Structure formats: structure tokens, C-alpha cells
Amino acid sequence: MIKKIVASFCLLLSVMTYAQEGSSSPYSFYGIGDVRFKGTTEARSMGGIAVEQDSIHINLENPASFANLKLTSFTVGGTYNTTTMKTDAASEKARRTTLDYMALGLPLGKFGVGFGIIPYSSVGYKIRNIYGDDLEKTATLTSTGGVNKVFLGLGYKITPKFNIGVDVNYNFGVISIVNLETNNNIQSGTRETNTSNLSGVNFNIGSMYQTKISKKLSVFSSVNYSLSNDLKSKNTRLIETATVPETIDQPDRTISFGSKISLSAGIGQARKWLVGGKLVFQEATDLSNNYNESPNVTYGRAGSASIGGYYIPDYGSYSNYLKRIVYRGGFKYERTGLIIRSEAIDNVGFTMGVGLPISGTFSNMNIGFEIGKKGTLSSGLVQENYANISIGLSLNDKWFEKRKFN
Structure with missing residues (x-):
């Protein structure tokens, strides 16, 4: 059954990844x-x-x-987002439905392999400005695109308590920003299209360790380090008026990402409860490009x-389904x-969620909820109040599995 589901999602992936508008x-x-x-949804819920x-x-x-x-594990997740964007003078709402990730993991004895695709970032908004003494001029700024990540990872269990792993990520995508200016007194407007084709490779290395400190309690730790890396950006600019369109090659740029380290630790009872925390530190980056430079x-x-955790009333209950549900919650800054x-x-x-077991299998469906705030009203900026x-x-x-009978 899982093989058919994997094949179906793979067929839909190319359409969903490129067609979706992942941000407003x-x-x-x-x-x-x-x-x-x-x-993943289960991690985000904590x-x-x-x-x-x-x-x-x-x-x-x-x-x-x-x-x-x-x-063999197959995971896929998506999000429905609603956002209210506020300034001191106005408020607008936007909604998006997106595919967040799709991956397959294979156990190979002490080794494990994982691969998949992640729509990593998105560009998506439309801003219209009407100005002039008689409001005769209109400027519309529209953007689409983003960066996708294809990854292949390998993990190895050195001891029953300690794992190490490495993955390689190929990042690619296209970002397009269109600036259209029109004047009621002029028949044709002017359109400027800035396009960036992005590509690059980066590597992550990680380790995980767990050990018992009592008959029931265990402590867990996780360290993940992303090496500094670059994205190459090939830039072009197309200017269109009533005359012949003109393509202007722009200088290629290098977008640099600083190294990043993630440290996590937790304590809990296996298949019962867990409380943990996570800290992430990333060096300064240089994300400026030809179309988004500003002093x-x-x-x-x-x-x-962030902090979070889960609780399972009774993992092995056969008579009460509600006791087998995983209840999750967390907070992040x-x-x-x-x-x-x-x-x-x-x-x-703030996050919360549930993990719903699928009876008769080791599979489950996870549902997560998140409410939060991004940005600020200070200095004439935009505050986003969102719910996911x-x-x-x-x-x-x-x-x-090797067949016992032919």
C-alpha cells in the first residue's frame, strides 16, 4: 500500500512544488x-x-x-495558512495552502538512508500603489518563486546509544519580481521583470545520543551543524514598453549563508512523555541580490x-483509542x-498538535496548529498575525522482505 501512495505523490510533486504560491x-x-x-508536522507541533x-x-x-x-517510512506534509497583515493605517488578509515536505527513509541494518524534496522558501506578494496629483499613476509589484531543496542523507548507528549522519542538499529555484507602472494619460505602461535563477549545494552533519538515567527515565541530545555555503544567482532584467522589449543582463551574484548549529536536549519516558528544548545559532548571511538591495x-x-514536548496516556492500549493519541505542544522564538x-x-x-495512530499499522496521521506573530508595527513596517x-x-x-514460499 505504501508503495502505491509513494508513487502517487511522486507524480503530483512536480505540479505542486512549482504551482504553489507559498508566501504572501x-x-x-x-x-x-x-x-x-x-x-515535520510532529516536530513543528512541539x-x-x-x-x-x-x-x-x-x-x-x-x-x-x-x-x-x-x-521503511514515507512522510509528507502540508499547511493551510491564514495571515492578517497590519500597518498603522491598513489591514489585509491572505490565505495559502502549501506542500511542506516529502521524504522516504530506508533502514539498512546499522545504516539508514533518507531522501526527498523540501520547498524551502517562497516569494509571493502583490503590492499596488496609486499616486500622483490626480491619482493617475499606478505601480504594481508582484513576485513569485522560491527555493527548493533535494536531499540525500546517510545515518550510522555507532552504538545502540549513539548515531552520526551526514546529508547533501542541492538547492535550486527561480525568483521573479515584476514591477508594472501605468499612467491613465499614456496608452502603454512599463514593465520591468527581474529574474534570478538560483542553485547551490550545502552539507549537514549531525549526531544523536540517548541513555537511561533510571529504570524509566532517559535523556536525549541532538547536534546538527550546517556548513557555510553559497547560492549562485544568475540574474536578468527585461524592460518592456510600447517599443521593442529590451533584455539587460545583470551581474551574477553570490548569496552567502553562514554556518548554523542546532543544539537540542530532552528528558522523558519512552512512548510516554518527553520535554525538551532547542537552540539554533547561525552566523550572519549576505542575502542581497540585484533586485532587493536597499540601504x-x-x-x-x-x-x-524553543521548548516543547509530548504526552501519550497509554501507548499500548487496545480498548481506548484516545489513550493512544500523542498530544503535543510547544513555544518558539x-x-x-x-x-x-x-x-x-x-x-x-505557540504550537500544539495530535498524532493519530492508524489502527492495525505503525503508521499515523499528525495534525498541528500554530498561532504567532512576525514583524513589527514600528518604523512603518508590517506586522503579520498568522495561524497555521x-x-x-x-x-x-x-x-x-525475503519470501518464505514461492
Whole structure:
């Protein structure tokens, strides 16, 4: 069954990845857009905590986790987002439905392999400005595109308590920003289209460790380090008026990402409860490109802090389904690294969710809820109040079993 589901999603992937508009945030104008990937649905429901060595859920943030898999695991997730964008003078609402990730994990003895695709960031907004003495001029700024990530990871279990892993990511995408200006007194307007084709490779290395400190209690830890890397941006500019369109080649740019380290730790009782925390630190980046450079915009160090956990009333209950549900919750604070008019663009959110077992299998459906705030009203900027509903499937089965009978 899982093989048919995987094949079906693969057929739909190319359409969904490129057709979706993953962001409506005006802040997605800067850099590579609004970074959307925050982990799987089950991890996001706990504020981003994914520290336990899980055998049936894929951890997409630490490649060492692949060595824990006991069954072939397929995971896919998507989000419905609604955002209210506010300034001191106005308020607008936007809605988006997006595919967040799709991955497959294979257990290979002490090794584990994971691969998949993640729509990593999105650019998407439309801003219209009407001005002039008689309001005869209109300027419309529209953007589309983003960056996708294809990854391949390998984990190895050195001891029953300690794993290491590495993954390689190929990042690619196209970002297009169109500026259309019209005048009621002129028949034809002017359209300027800036296009950036992005590509690059980066590497992550990780480790996970767990040990018992009593008969029931265990402690967990996770470290993931992303090496500094670059994205190559090939830029072009097309200017169209009533005359012949003119294509102007723009200088290619290098978008640089600083190294990033993620540290997680937790304590709990396996298949019962877990409480954990996570800290992320990233060096300053240089995300400026030909279309989004501004003297009022800089990029600083980024990072986040989060806490979260889960509780299962009775994992082995056969008579009461509600006792087998996983209840999750968490809190996160994120500094995006984007600074506009000396104001840091921060993100604060509360999360919760449930994991619903699929009877008769090791598979489950995960539902997550998140409410939060991004940005600020200070200095004439935009504050985004958002609510997300995420749904993820974690499907598990045995593959490559040797037949006992022909």
C-alpha cells in the first residue's frame, strides 16, 4: 500500500512544488524569500523539538536520525495558512495552502538512508500603489518563486546509544519580481521583470545520543551543524514598453549563508512523555541580490529558541483509542536575521498538535496548529498575525522482505 501512495505523490510533486504560491508576506521580497520549512508536522507541533531517536518518524533536520528507522517510512506534509497583515493605517488578509515536505527513509541494518524534496522558501506578494496629483499613476509589484531543496542523507548507528549522519542538499529555484507602472494619460505602461535563477549545494552533519538515567527515565541530545555555503544567482532584467522589449543582463551574484548549529536536549519516558528544548545559532548571511538591495536593509545573525514536548496516556492500549493519541505542544522564538530600518524582524509562535495512530499499522496521521506573530508595527513596517493548520502522514511498512514460499 505504501508503495502505491509513494508513487502517487511522486507524480503530483512536480505540479505542486512549482504551482504553489507559498508566501504572501511582504518580507519575502528580501533574500531568498520567506523560509517556510520548520520541520515535520510532529516536530513543528512541539515548537520544533525533534530530539528523540524515533523508529517510525523521519527527522528531516538531523541525518543521524535515519539510523534509527526500523521500517521503511514515507512522510509528507502540508499547511493551510491564514495571515492578517497590519500597518498603522491598513489591514489585509491572505490565505495559502502549501506542500511542506516529502521524504522516504530506508533502514539498512546499522545504516539508514533518507531522501526527498523540501520547498524551502517562497516569494509571493502583490503590492499596488496609486499616486500622483490626480491619482493617475499606478505601480504594481508582484513576485513569485522560491527555493527548493533535494536531499540525500546517510545515518550510522555507532552504538545502540549513539548515531552520526551526514546529508547533501542541492538547492535550486527561480525568483521573479515584476514591477508594472501605468499612467491613465499614456496608452502603454512599463514593465520591468527581474529574474534570478538560483542553485547551490550545502552539507549537514549531525549526531544523536540517548541513555537511561533510571529504570524509566532517559535523556536525549541532538547536534546538527550546517556548513557555510553559497547560492549562485544568475540574474536578468527585461524592460518592456510600447517599443521593442529590451533584455539587460545583470551581474551574477553570490548569496552567502553562514554556518548554523542546532543544539537540542530532552528528558522523558519512552512512548510516554518527553520535554525538551532547542537552540539554533547561525552566523550572519549576505542575502542581497540585484533586485532587493536597499540601504535600509541589512542581514545579521539569526537564531531561535524553543521548548516543547509530548504526552501519550497509554501507548499500548487496545480498548481506548484516545489513550493512544500523542498530544503535543510547544513555544518558539525566532530571530530571522532580517533587519529593516534598524528593526529586527522576529517571529514568535505557540504550537500544539495530535498524532493519530492508524489502527492495525505503525503508521499515523499528525495534525498541528500554530498561532504567532512576525514583524513589527514600528518604523512603518508590517506586522503579520498568522495561524497555521498542518497535516502530515507518516506511513510505515516492511520492504525487501525475503519470501518464505514461492
